[in-house]
Amino acid sequence: MDGLVTAQSIVALLPELIVCVFLVVTLLTGVFAESQGAKSLASGLAPFGVVAAFVATVALLASGFSGSFFGDGFVIDPFALYIKLVVLGAAFFSMLAATRFASRTNGDGPEYAVLMLSVVFGALLLVSMRDLFGLFLALELATIPSYALVAFDRRRAESAEGGMKYLVTGVIASAVLLYGIVLLYGFAGSAAFSDIAAAYSEGLTPVGMLGLALLVSGFAFKLSAAPFHFWTPDAYQGAPTSAAAFLSVAPKAATFAALLRILVEAMPAATAVWTALVGVLAILTMFTGNLLALRQTSVRRMLAYSSVAHSGYILAAIAAVQGANTNLGVQAVLIYVTAYAVMNLGAFFVVDVVGEDFKLYNGLFRTRPMLAVAMGVFMAALVGLPPFSGFFGKMWVILAGAQSGSVLVYVVVGAVVVNSVISLPYYFAVFRNMFLEEPVSDGPKTDDGAMVFSIYAMAVLTVVFVVFVGLLATVTGGAGLG
Amino acid sequence: MITTITIFIPLLGALLVALLPADDTTIRRAALGVAAVPLLLSLYIYFAFGDNLGAAPLSQDAGWISSLGIGYRVGMDGLGFGMFLLTALLAFVAVLASWQITTNLKQYFVLLFVAQVGMNGVFASQDLVLFYIFFELTLIPMYLMVGIWGDENRRPAALKFFIFTFLGSTTMLAGFLALGILGGTFSISGLEGGAGLSTTAQIAIAAPILLGLLVKVPAVPLHGWLMDVYTSSPTSTNVLLSGILPKLGTIGLLKVALPLLPEGVAPYLPYIAALGAVNVIYGGFAAFLQTDLKSLIAYSSIGTLGFILLGIGAGNAVGLNGAVLQQVTHGIYSSLLFIIVGIFAARTGTRKISELGGLIGRMPWAAGLFAVGGLAAMGLPGFAVFVSEFMTIMGGYEAYPVQGFVAALGVLLGAIYFLYMMRNVIYGPITNPAYEGIKDASPTEMAAIVPLSLLLLILGFFPALLIGVQQPAVQTIVALLGGNS
Numbered sequence: 001m002d003g004l005v006t007a008q009s010i011v012a013l014l015p016e017l018i019v020c021v022f023l024v025v026t027l028l029t030g031v032f033a034e035s036q037g038a039k040s041l042a043s044g045l046a047p048f049g050v051v052a053a054f055v056a057t058v059a060l061l062a063s064g065f066s067g068s069f070f071g072d073g074f075v076i077d078p079f080a081l082y083i084k085l086v087v088l089g090a091a092f093f094s095m096l097a098a099t100r101f102a103s104r105t106n107g108d109g110p111e112y113a114v115l116m117l118s119v120v121f122g123a124l125l126l127v128s129m130r131d132l133f134g135l136f137l138a139l140e141l142a143t144i145p146s147y148a149l150v151a152f153d154r155r156r157a158e159s160a161e162g163g164m165k166y167l168v169t170g171v172i173a174s175a176v177l178l179y180g181i182v183l184l185y186g187f188a189g190s191a192a193f194s195d196i197a198a199a200y201s202e203g204l205t206p207v208g209m210l211g212l213a214l215l216v217s218g219f220a221f222k223l224s225a226a227p228f229h230f231w232t233p234d235a236y237q238g239a240p241t242s243a244a245a246f247l248s249v250a251p252k253a254a255t256f257a258a259l260l261r262i263l264v265e266a267m268p269a270a271t272a273v274w275t276a277l278v279g280v281l282a283i284l285t286m287f288t289g290n291l292l293a294l295r296q297t298s299v300r301r302m303l304a305y306s307s308v309a310h311s312g313y314i315l316a317a318i319a320a321v322q323g324a325n326t327n328l329g330v331q332a333v334l335i336y337v338t339a340y341a342v343m344n345l346g347a348f349f350v351v352d353v354v355g356e357d358f359k360l361y362n363g364l365f366r367t368r369p370m371l372a373v374a375m376g377v378f379m380a381a382l383v384g385l386p387p388f389s390g391f392f393g394k395m396w397v398i399l400a401g402a403q404s405g406s407v408l409v410y411v412v413v414g415a416v417v418v419n420s421v422i423s424l425p426y427y428f429a430v431f432r433n434m435f436l437e438e439p440v441s442d443g444p445k446t447d448d449g450a451m452v453f454s455i456y457a458m459a460v461l462t463v464v465f466v467v468f469v470g471l472l473a474t475v476t477g478g479a480g481l482g
Numbered sequence: 483m484i485t486t487i488t489i490f491i492p493l494l495g496a497l498l499v500a501l502l503p504a505d506d507t508t509i510r511r512a513a514l515g516v517a518a519v520p521l522l523l524s525l526y527i528y529f530a531f532g533d534n535l536g537a538a539p540l541s542q543d544a545g546w547i548s549s550l551g552i553g554y555r556v557g558m559d560g561l562g563f564g565m566f567l568l569t570a571l572l573a574f575v576a577v578l579a580s581w582q583i584t585t586n587l588k589q590y591f592v593l594l595f596v597a598q599v600g601m602n603g604v605f606a607s608q609d610l611v612l613f614y615i616f617f618e619l620t621l622i623p624m625y626l627m628v629g630i631w632g633d634e635n636r637r638p639a640a641l642k643f644f645i646f647t648f649l650g651s652t653t654m655l656a657g658f659l660a661l662g663i664l665g666g667t668f669s670i671s672g673l674e675g676g677a678g679l680s681t682t683a684q685i686a687i688a689a690p691i692l693l694g695l696l697v698k699v700p701a702v703p704l705h706g707w708l709m710d711v712y713t714s715s716p717t718s719t720n721v722l723l724s725g726i727l728p729k730l731g732t733i734g735l736l737k738v739a740l741p742l743l744p745e746g747v748a749p750y751l752p753y754i755a756a757l758g759a760v761n762v763i764y765g766g767f768a769a770f771l772q773t774d775l776k777s778l779i780a781y782s783s784i785g786t787l788g789f790i791l792l793g794i795g796a797g798n799a800v801g802l803n804g805a806v807l808q809q810v811t812h813g814i815y816s817s818l819l820f821i822i823v824g825i826f827a828a829r830t831g832t833r834k835i836s837e838l839g840g841l842i843g844r845m846p847w848a849a850g851l852f853a854v855g856g857l858a859a860m861g862l863p864g865f866a867v868f869v870s871e872f873m874t875i876m877g878g879y880e881a882y883p884v885q886g887f888v889a890a891l892g893v894l895l896g897a898i899y900f901l902y903m904m905r906n907v908i909y910g911p912i913t914n915p916a917y918e919g920i921k922d923a924s925p926t927e928m929a930a931i932v933p934l935s936l937l938l939l940i941l942g943f944f945p946a947l948l949i950g951v952q953q954p955a956v957q958t959i960v961a962l963l964g965g966n967s
Contacts, residue, residue, distance in 0.1 A: 331549075365630075369589070380622060385648075386615040395611070395659070399550060402663050421652060428644070436629045436637055466615070470546040477549045 009069040012076045015053040016124045022049025023117040030110025043109030047095040054088040073131035078479035083127045083257040087250045090341045091120045093454045094246035097349050100448040118145035123254035132181045132191040142251045150239040162238020169231040177218025183211030193266035200269040216277050219259045225281050226288035229308045236304035245348030248307045253337045264481045271322045279319040279412045285312030286419040293426050298356040302426055310340055316412045320400040327480040332396035334476040339389035343381035346458030350375045354444045364434040367443025372434040374459035379427040381462045384420045389465035485540050485556050488523040489602040496595035506587050513591040517577045521570040532951055551667035555608040560955030561736045562605035564810045564948050565729050572725045573598045578930035579821050580718035597623035601726050610658045610668040632714040639710035646707035654694025660687050673742045675962055684746025691739055698731030701757045702764045712780035717824030724783050725813035732790050744962040752882050755795025759888040761788025766895030775823045775833045786812045792889050793874030799960050801877020806952045808870035818855040818934040829920040840912035845922040849908040851935050858938040860900040861893055866941035
């Protein structure tokens with residue numbers, strides 16, 4: 001067809017194209033590089049690609065560029081651009097933090113960088129998709145390299161095990177999701193969001209309901225929502241820490257955004273159904289994540305279960321998206337995802353430096369005071385203590401839920417508050433160990449500048465969130481869907 | 483703008499102290515210099531704007547999250563200003579009182595200044611979300627100050643403090659958010675008078691807010707966290723813990739609960755007054771039974787906070803004025819007593835009442851000023867506490883005679899245990915020969931306790947210095963509650 005590829009559509013794809021170019025260059029340099037130095041150079045290219053894509057996205061957002069391309073299958077709106085910024089920002093710091101790991105992997109650094117760039121590429125496409133099949137492809141593009149990322153640390157058996165579990169459950173999730181998509185295609189006779197929305201507005205048929213349920217279930221797998229969460233701790237436990245940090249934030253943010261877009265744009269007439277579905281998932285996920293996190297003896301597994309719990313909080317925000325409340329709900333999702341990205345990345349990075357055992361954190365304040373302060377900030381933020389980022393995330397979710405006017409969502413919001421209290425002990429245990437216990441060793445060594453920089457950058461962002469939350473509110477306030 | 487500067491200047495101080503090279507003497511001097519700045523600024527505010535606090539130059543609305551009706555709104559009002567001033571003074575005194583801390587001094591001061599920012603912010607905020615953020619900002623620094631620098635019981639004490647007050651403030655936040663959503667704004671002045679909410683809605687929202695604030699005060703039976711944390715803290719933490727922290731709760735009652743939900747709190751007022759009376763009697767009897775000096779003062783604090791609750795519960799001009807003033811006077815006398823107990827304990831190695839005795843012969847200044855603090859605490863005329871306590875009892879009796887009468891008995895109890903304590907600790911024969919050679923308060927310690935003692939007398943004779951400032955704000959509350967002043 002003529003006119004599909006225009007100058008406009010190329011501009012719209014600019015961030016993705018930049019990432020793609022760097023992906024290919026990194027891959028080729030990695031393949032042809034002979035020396036260790038050349039390989040390091042190759043893996044060092046990736047963060048630059050991400051920065052370039054970030055700049056391009058900021059330019060698109062600032063210039064007010066928007067529109068739909070490729071037969072309405074690909075859309076650029078402030079919502080998509082904002083999530084792309086979160087994905088790229090999280091990817092940048094994960095790549096910086098990964099340089100130490102990459103240099104340890106005997107020349108596999110470029111491959112690691114290529115896999116991360118592939119996930120980024122998929123995630124960027126995902127948030128712009130307005131067509132079920134394109135969405136499925138983008139989601140798989142983001143997911144398949146992440147199986148390899150989890151299993152990347154071949155020397156550790158648990159890395160392979162985590163990767164395997166992730167792969168098997170991920171494939172089942174994809175099958176479920178695809179089945180849902182096919183049913184929806186059958187239901188609407190088209191994969192375009194607008195046609196599906198039209199079909200729903202004519203009435204909810206059993207096929208439409210089943211398609212919706214399977215679609216949400218497939219997404220629930222990918223988002224580690226209970227009861228589809230069981231791969232999460234093993235995958236995060238096995239993955240290299242920088243990969244766990246990256247996967248818990250960047251592709252997840254994009255997947256949440258994609259789910260939100262489908263629900264709001266393709267299924268507005270079925271709001272009551274998906275609100276109930278997502279609300280129940282949210283409650284289950286919050287309680288499962290938090291109650292299981294309480295029992296962990298490894299900080300990394302604790303963070304894995306905590307990320308399940310945070311998926312629940314974000315689902316709670318999605319449940320609050322309805323009717324006149326749509327903008328506030330979408331805003332809650334965007335603010336929460338941003339707040340979560342900075343605090344969770346930081347916490348995982350610290351785990352990479354200090355280690356997994358709770359005891360390793362004893363007396364960290366004595367041996368590495370700044371590191372302990374940074375981790376203290378992340379823990380307080382994850383609990384939701386003000387003035388740190390996590391507080392604003394939860395506050396938005398509660399405010400959005402409280403204004404939804406739906407009894408079910410009130411219950412979900414109540415569960416958010418109760419779960420914030422349940423989560424206190426396990427985050428607090430790390431905090432207490434760091435500040436009040438006696439050190440057991442001289443403390444961890446960190447001579448890696450990029451890692452230390454990433455940790456402190458996340459800590460600073462978690463703290464100054466309070467200052468910039470007003471600006472974020474303005475940006476995300478105009479980023480509504482629909 | 484000056485309000486914002488005064489609130490946040492300790493944060494700059496914390497940064498400065500953190501960046502200094504680690505030499506204890508330099509750090510102490512720098513910290514003292516830093517602590518002096520907000521004190522001077524607050525005094526300037528008092529003398530320049532004392533007559534019309536809340537006027538234009540002192541309030542600031544810098545916008546923030548305007549889409550949700552949340553703003554960076556701060557300002558000096560008559561209710562909070564006395565405590566704002568006292569926070570500056572007590573932070574300065576706390577720096578002086580931390581002279582004996584030798585481990586991780588730098589970190590200690592950083593935490594102290596961060597806590598001060600939180601306290602300043604609570605007394606000056608004019609927005610519910612901002613109020614809550616500042617309220618919680620004190621939590622981690624205070625937890626760490628007790629947990630790291632306290633005595634051997636510090637860890638469970640700090641944990642208890644954290645959990646109790648965290649649960650309390652989470653409850654309070656739920657009420658704040660409900661109020662803000664239904665009222666359409668989080669601005670305190672915008673919500674004044676109930677913002678058109680029905681009485682039922684107001685009553686429902688008032689419940690979690692009151693509960694959360696009463697934990698912070700603390701009102702018996704929500705006081706479980708207080709004793710351990712008071713007795714195991716280092717002296718200078720005690721100054722802030724007893725002098726300022728409970729007032730974050732009472733200022734919440736005065737600034738949020740009463741004026742924003744007047745119809746909602748009305749049914750609770752007699753119970754608040756009753757809780758006040760219970761606090762007074764419980765604190766009095768418990769203090770009487772203590773063998774440890776710090777525990778005794780801690781329980782007497784519970785009693786004194788009861789008078790504040792009585793005055794607030796009374797809801798009339800006299801009672802409220804007494805309560806606002808008592809916030810300040812209690813802060814002064816309890817800090818004075820805690821610092822001097824710290825001096826006694828440092829010299830004699832014990833805080834047990836039975837092991838002390840005859841100190842006035844060996845350390846006339848410290849023991850003499852201890853007597854001043856004790857006499858002030860039991861509400862002797864001429865001292866500031868007399869005025870504030872008398873006003874709360876007057877107001878309480880006028881509104882609820884039973885509660886007022888019961889609380890008045892507490893004054894008698896106070897006199898008994900304070901006289902008993904003074905007789906045993908500073909008078910009588912010297913119980914331990916080792917006390918013969920002990921030294922009196924050092925110049926640094928004198929610099930901390932003399933101003934506090936003088937202030938008790940000055941405010942005792944001229945309570946109008948503060949009442950004048952707070953009076954208009956109190957009138958507003960009384961009018962909102964439907965009374966006539």
